[in-house]
Amino acid sequence: MKNYSFRFDKKVFALTLAIALLAAACGKKAPIAPPPPPPPPTASNNNGAPTSGRPVVAEFSIEPSSVERGQSAVMRWTVTGSNNVSINNGVGTVPASGTRRMTPPETITYTLTATGTAGETTATATVTVTGPAAPPPPARNNTGGSRGTLESRVQSDLRDVLYDYDSNNISDAARAALTADADALKRIFADFPTASVNVEGHCDERGSAEYNLGLGDRRATSARDFLAQLGIPADKLKTISYGKERPVCTESDESCWQRNRRAHFSVGQ
Amino acid sequence: MRVKLAGSVSIAALLLTGAATVFAQDIQRWITSSGGKPALAVIEFRGSGSQPFMDKFNSTLFNDLQGSALFDLRPKSMFPLNNPQRPEDLRAEDGGQGFALSDWANAPVSASHLVFGYTAAQNGVLVLYGNVDDTSQRNPQSVPLLASRYTGSLDEAGAIHVAHEFANDIIQKFGGTGSLLGSRIYFSSKRNGAKGSEEIWVMDWDGSNQKQLTRLNSLSFMPSVSPDGSRVAFTSYAKGTPRLMMLDTMSGRALPFYNQEASLNQNASFTPDGKQVYYASTASGTAQIFASSVDGQGFRRVSHRDAVEVEPKVNPKNPGQLLLVGGPLHPQIYQMNSDGVGVERVTNGQGEATNPAWHPDGQHFAFSWTSGIAAGNFNLFVMDIGSREYLQLTHGEGRNENPSWAPDGKHLVFMSNRSGTEQIYTMLANGTQIKQLTTQGINRFPVWGVK
Numbered sequence: 001m002k003n004y005s006f007r008f009d010k011k012v013f014a015l016t017l018a019i020a021l022l023a024a025a026c027g028k029k030a031p032i033a034p035p036p037p038p039p040p041p042t043a044s045n046n047n048g049a050p051t052s053g054r055p056v057v058a059e060f061s062i063e064p065s066s067v068e069r070g071q072s073a074v075m076r077w078t079v080t081g082s083n084n085v086s087i088n089n090g091v092g093t094v095p096a097s098g099t100r101r102m103t104p105p106e107t108i109t110y111t112l113t114a115t116g117t118a119g120e121t122t123a124t125a126t127v128t129v130t131g132p133a134a135p136p137p138p139a140r141n142n143t144g145g146s147r148g149t150l151e152s153r154v155q156s157d158l159r160d161v162l163y164d165y166d167s168n169n170i171s172d173a174a175r176a177a178l179t180a181d182a183d184a185l186k187r188i189f190a191d192f193p194t195a196s197v198n199v200e201g202h203c204d205e206r207g208s209a210e211y212n213l214g215l216g217d218r219r220a221t222s223a224r225d226f227l228a229q230l231g232i233p234a235d236k237l238k239t240i241s242y243g244k245e246r247p248v249c250t251e252s253d254e255s256c257w258q259r260n261r262r263a264h265f266s267v268g269q
Numbered sequence: 270m271r272v273k274l275a276g277s278v279s280i281a282a283l284l285l286t287g288a289a290t291v292f293a294q295d296i297q298r299w300i301t302s303s304g305g306k307p308a309l310a311v312i313e314f315r316g317s318g319s320q321p322f323m324d325k326f327n328s329t330l331f332n333d334l335q336g337s338a339l340f341d342l343r344p345k346s347m348f349p350l351n352n353p354q355r356p357e358d359l360r361a362e363d364g365g366q367g368f369a370l371s372d373w374a375n376a377p378v379s380a381s382h383l384v385f386g387y388t389a390a391q392n393g394v395l396v397l398y399g400n401v402d403d404t405s406q407r408n409p410q411s412v413p414l415l416a417s418r419y420t421g422s423l424d425e426a427g428a429i430h431v432a433h434e435f436a437n438d439i440i441q442k443f444g445g446t447g448s449l450l451g452s453r454i455y456f457s458s459k460r461n462g463a464k465g466s467e468e469i470w471v472m473d474w475d476g477s478n479q480k481q482l483t484r485l486n487s488l489s490f491m492p493s494v495s496p497d498g499s500r501v502a503f504t505s506y507a508k509g510t511p512r513l514m515m516l517d518t519m520s521g522r523a524l525p526f527y528n529q530e531a532s533l534n535q536n537a538s539f540t541p542d543g544k545q546v547y548y549a550s551t552a553s554g555t556a557q558i559f560a561s562s563v564d565g566q567g568f569r570r571v572s573h574r575d576a577v578e579v580e581p582k583v584n585p586k587n588p589g590q591l592l593l594v595g596g597p598l599h600p601q602i603y604q605m606n607s608d609g610v611g612v613e614r615v616t617n618g619q620g621e622a623t624n625p626a627w628h629p630d631g632q633h634f635a636f637s638w639t640s641g642i643a644a645g646n647f648n649l650f651v652m653d654i655g656s657r658e659y660l661q662l663t664h665g666e667g668r669n670e671n672p673s674w675a676p677d678g679k680h681l682v683f684m685s686n687r688s689g690t691e692q693i694y695t696m697l698a699n700g701t702q703i704k705q706l707t708t709q710g711i712n713r714f715p716v717w718g719v720k
Contacts, residue, residue: 165644166599166621206645208623208637208670209713210491210536211600213504213511214549214556214577217533221554239532240510245488246465252645269509 055082055114060123062102062110068131072103075110075125082114082121104129150192151267157184158197158265161223162258166207168218170226178223181265182230189236196268199224201241204257205250209243216241223263238268292658295633296651296698299679307443308341309334310373310380310404312352314397318390322428326388326397329429332475333436333450334384336704338679338697339443347377354387356400356413374404381405382414384439388431395421397431401439415442429477449474452676453518453718455482455501456693457490460710467713469503471518474675474695474717476706482521489514491714495539496585498720500524500563502537502546513537513548513565518720527565538581539563540588547571547581547591547607558593560607571609580624583607586631594623599644602636604654615654620644626672626681635662635672635681649683651698662700673716682706682715 058078067073078097079085086093088111091100109126147153158181161174170178189195201216201223220239228234249256311331316323334340351367353359363369373383386399401415419434421427437450452474459467461481467488472479482501483489489505502515513534515524528534531552538547544563549556553570558581561568572578576596584590589607592615594600602616602625616622620639624647627634632654637647649669652659663669667687674681675695682695688705693715696703 166596207600207621208594208647210579211577211594211596211621211623213533213535214551214579215596217551218555218577220532221551241533 053081053116054119055085055116055121056080057112057114057121057123059097060112060125062125062127065126066128066130067104069105069129070103070131072101073127075100075102077112077123079112079114079121082116084115085112087112102127147191150188150195153184153188153191154197154265154267157188160259160265161219161263163219163261163263165204165257165261166215168215168222170222174223175226178226179230182227182232185227185232189232196236196238198266198268199227199237199239200246200264200266201239201243202246202248202260202262202264203244204260205244205247205252206257207244209245212243213241216243219261219263236268292653292656293660295653296660299628299698306339306341308343308379308381309384309439310343310348310378310382311345311384312348312354312386313345314385314387315354316388316390316395319388319395319423319428322395322425323388325425326428326432329432329475330384330436333433334439336449336475336680336695336702337436337440338702339440343378343380349373349378353383353385355398356402356410356416359402359410361408370402370404370406386435388428390423393423395423395427395431397421397435399435399438401442415439449675449677449680451720453498453720454673454682454693454706454715455492455494455518455718456707456712456715457492457503458707458710458712460712462486467711469501469516470712471501472706476693476695476704479707482516482518491536492716493537493539494518494716494718495543495563496541496719497543498718500539500543501718502526502539502548504535511535515563518718525564527561527568529559529565529568536580538583538591540583541585542588545588547583549579549581558591558605558609571607572605572612573609574612578603582625582627582634584631585627585629592625592627592634594625602634615652615657617657621647623647624671626674628674629676629678635674637670637672649681649700662696662698664700671714671716675717676719680717682717684713684715 058080060077062073062075064073076099082096085096089108104127107128109124112123114121159177161177199220201220203212203216220241224234224237224239227237247260249259314323314327335342349365349367349372353368358368360368363372365372373380381404383402383404388395388397397419399417400413402413415438417438419431421430433450453471454474455471457467458470462468463486466486467490468481469483469489469492470479470481485505485507487505487507489503492501492503494501499518500515501518502513504511505514511533512528513526515526516522517524529550529552531550533551533556534548536549545560546563547558547560550559556577556579557570558572558578559568560571578593578595580594582592591605591607593603593605595603599621600623601614601618602622603612604615605612622636622638624637625634633651635649635651638650639647647668647670649662649672650659651662667685669683669685671684672681679698680695681698682693684691685694691711691713692705693707693712694703694705
């Protein structure tokens with residue numbers, strides 16, 4: 001029998017990708033040996049070096065020494081002749097050598113204290129944090145917030161723009177709706193700076209489905225272009241035509257047809 | 270030819286909406302290519318060990334023969350008592366009881382040919398013995414017009430299969446061309462899926478064997494089929510915005526198609542050699558006609574008008590000529606050369622005219638039109654592109670849209686909401702013999718492929 005399946009199976013795709021990557025990795029002529037395992041934590045000297053004398057801090061650094069807020073840096077240290085190494089500011093006791101990734105909220109100086117049988121050695125390292133204070137977290141899923149979600153805002157603040165039959169002309173009423181929508185969009189984009197909004201073009205049931213796809217696209221484009229003239233960045237507005245495939249009502253009368261001849265706003269992906 | 274056509278003038282006259290007499294004869298000629306019709310008496314076939322499937326067999330055979338529009342099928346109520354099943358049953362005289370061919374030639378049956386035979390289960394296989402005899406033969410043992418053996422699986426599907434094959438042989442014996450056997454209808458269906466989803470389906474030309482081709486869980490519709498039936502292109506929202514997708518009709522696998530960066534790519538139409546497609550895209554702003562190779566590469570803009578343009582349709586006999594649907598006001602059908610020049614409106618500007626579908630002869634096309642009636646109330650018409658004469662095929666039985674010609678040039682498949690929901694129907698080119706092929710869910714955008 002013929003196989004008529006036409007699926008995009010994510011599992012199969014992932015498996016194929018994994019096999020492909022594996023095959024690529026195995027394809028190299030001289031396989032590189034994996035790095036050796038990290039040395040065991042050493043509270044005592046395991047190199048046979050004398051334990052008398054003060055510990056030596058061979059390295060204590062933070063790279064990069066200056067980061068922008070939100071970026072991470074790596075702390076690196078190597079100590080010999082110590083049986084106890086600790087770092088302040090919440091890091092605590094650590095092995096004689098190691099690394100630690102951190103994302104410091106502010107400029108901070110760390111002090112490493114290495115204790116040996118004959119005393120202790122200290123070293124310091126500083127990371128400088130630059131840039132503006134972190135923005136408040138997005139309120140996108142904050143349904144309890146006064147600003148509401150992006151979805152609820154798009155749904156409640158933006159009005160449909162209505163069109164005449166077989167037309168994408170912006171009427172006076174549509175002009176008023178779009179002007180109000182532009183103001184609302186500015187507030188929405190101020191509250192949700194990374195958001196994008198779909199401008200959907202729709203048609204009534206009367207024309208052909210094929211022509212209505214083209215007409216719906218033209219309606220969405222005319223609404224987007226008008227909003228762009230009012231200062232809304234066009235790249236935040238994505239047009240999509242649904243033709244007559246997504247009606248808001250199905251009665252065969254002018255009041256329903258008018259409601260369906262619209263540009264409608266929805267949250268972009 | 271003239272004389273023979275006279276017999277059908279009365280039917281043709283009923284079709285006329287204007288002075289399109291010559292054109293009506295065109296249509297009549299597609300339907301009855303041989304003028305006078307053979308009168309067939311088709312007995313009720315019986316089965317030995319296969320009787321449970323014979324109702325389906327008999328109805329399939331009858332429908333195929335009637336659907337060909339080649340024959341006058343004589344009513345069974347007039348048949349004599351004895352129905353021969355084997356050539357050996359025939360004798361020179363039977364006193365009007367049915368075992369003589371003259372019993373079928375004479376009134377009231379008045380058949381020119383007798384179609385008879387039977388089926389039997391043999392070694393787990395359904396075997397059909399099918400015969401056609403000329404009833405005017407004097408000697409019942411003379412060479413028959415057709416005497417063949419057909420095999421199929423021992424089930425209903427096998428019974429349908431052998432009925433189709435037998436009917437096809439009969440049709441070919443009588444000069445029927447472009448048989449529908451093996452042809453398939455591609456369409457989109459809203460059934461068995463998530464709410465709002467629509468998938469591409471395929472069925473045999475008579476509505477049997479309906480199969481789902483895509484499982485994209487999205488809105489996928491408006492299929493078109495390549496001239497050789499190997500590819501189906503369709504428009505899908507699977508990736509968010511409407512884009513063109515293509516699949517191999519045999520394997521069901523997706524074939525690559527490069528979509529231009531655009532909010533809309535839709536309505537692919539294949540060139541007669543199957544190597545290029547024309548489609549509508551908003552890559553340049555408003556939807557315009559573009560052309561590309563069959564994988565979407567090497568695209569170029571074809572039309573340059575400030576109006577929505579969709580549904581390009583390449584003439585099957587002349588790849589240099591396109592039909593398309595365009596604005597700027599109420600959509601009409603235009604013709605255009607494949608290089609984008611020579612744009613000319615073909616329909617008369619009244620109402621809305623959409624869904625052009627070339628007849629295989631490249632001279633005529635079917636379309637849907639709201640002429641003279643309220644917007645949205647589409648009926649199907651056929652137009653002669655040379656004379657611009659047209660005939661109306663449907664008359665207000667719901668909306669009637671998306672016509673597509675069968676390979677035989679005699680039948681059309683189309684979508685109608687006459688039953689209350691959008692379903693798929695076939696009919697003869699003169700508007701008769703309407704058959705509903707789908708009932709489950711909503712079914713739209715039929716297109717007839719050679720396979």
